[in-house]
Amino acid sequence: MSAQFTIPKTQTAWFYKPGSNALHKRTIPVPTPPPGSVLLRIDAAGVCHSDLHILHGGIPYNSEFIPGHEIAGTVVALGSSVDPNQFPVGSRYAVHSQNACGLCGLCRSGHDNICQAKTRLQIGLGHPGGYEEYTALPIRNLIRIPDNVPTEVAAVATDAVLTPYHALKKANINGSTRLLVLGLGGLGINAVQIAKAWGAHVTAMDPRAEACELALKSGADAALQKFPPRSLNFDVVADFAGVKSSFEMAQKHVRHLGTILTVGMGANITEYQNTKMSYKEMTTIGSLGGTTQDLAECLEMISKGVIKPQIEENKLNDVNDVLHRLDKGQATARLVLKASL
Ligand SMILES: [Zn+2]
Ligand SMILES: [Zn+2]
Numbered sequence: 001m002s003a004q005f006t007i008p009k010t011q012t013a014w015f016y017k018p019g020s021n022a023l024h025k026r027t028i029p030v031p032t033p034p035p036g037s038v039l040l041r042i043d044a045a046g047v048c049h050s051d052l053h054i055l056h057g058g059i060p061y062n063s064e065f066i067p068g069h070e071i072a073g074t075v076v077a078l079g080s081s082v083d084p085n086q087f088p089v090g091s092r093y094a095v096h097s098q099n100a101c102g103l104c105g106l107c108r109s110g111h112d113n114i115c116q117a118k119t120r121l122q123i124g125l126g127h128p129g130g131y132e133e134y135t136a137l138p139i140r141n142l143i144r145i146p147d148n149v150p151t152e153v154a155a156v157a158t159d160a161v162l163t164p165y166h167a168l169k170k171a172n173i174n175g176s177t178r179l180l181v182l183g184l185g186g187l188g189i190n191a192v193q194i195a196k197a198w199g200a201h202v203t204a205m206d207p208r209a210e211a212c213e214l215a216l217k218s219g220a221d222a223a224l225q226k227f228p229p230r231s232l233n234f235d236v237v238a239d240f241a242g243v244k245s246s247f248e249m250a251q252k253h254v255r256h257l258g259t260i261l262t263v264g265m266g267a268n269i270t271e272y273q274n275t276k277m278s279y280k281e282m283t284t285i286g287s288l289g290g291t292t293q294d295l296a297e298c299l300e301m302i303s304k305g306v307i308k309p310q311i312e313e314n315k316l317n318d319v320n321d322v323l324h325r326l327d328k329g330q331a332t333a334r335l336v337l338k339a340s341l
Pocket of ligand 2: 102103106
């Protein structure tokens, strides 16, 4: 017999309001899952820099929604047509936040991280996200969490691990790669671990001393707070900041025929140094999130103990304080919100 859960009628949710730089608390109904969806109790939701970009107006949204795109939780009810053997009540899932259609050309060719369905809203970026207690989600977005992976860690796997994993995979990082990880936030620090697991020589760069220390603890071969004047000639530079100065550094420190991975989206516009691009014959690869298959692979890596994402648990109701700390650069682990604390 499957587990039984008492589902409340209402729940606490934190809303983004256009023009306000804090989230607003509301009591809203717990949704009934439509056909093909489940009701997920959100056990953990990771906090991402993208949430700050939204609050600061860098990613413009005209209507209210519940942010939070790093979600993991427990299935507590099934919509009609969901097979209880495939999605048993009581089982735990990580959520692929792209909310992909599964039917468009890009989804069908294995690129469901960049689904082209016109009506698609990303979970936590338009579609209701993780800063609430329960959410109804189509089953296509759910990836089973291995038994030995804590739910909080699975939550951050959906972006803070998935995004660097997908990017590094695109650049074929391997045992002969000399990699520079530029920017050691929540994603960059996991990039260090993933690249080390794949045998690369990893140099990490971040102006913050404590971030460099953490990178070395995470296995980086070297950590720099600033660059020397000469080019360091890396095979691959992964730019996790995505601002004008970081992209400039990436172009300087990549070798001839090297590759720049653009992952961070700190600025909408950065600048190519046109002649440098030509002289070095460098390649630039864009990367967004990761696929559902990548997410399953990330959870597998965590389950095997190959990578150990660092998290810090906080109360869901402290979300504004937590966002403030992230904004001030005071987070040394991925911050996770839990309604149960
Ligand atoms: Zn994110
Ligand atoms: Zn699609």
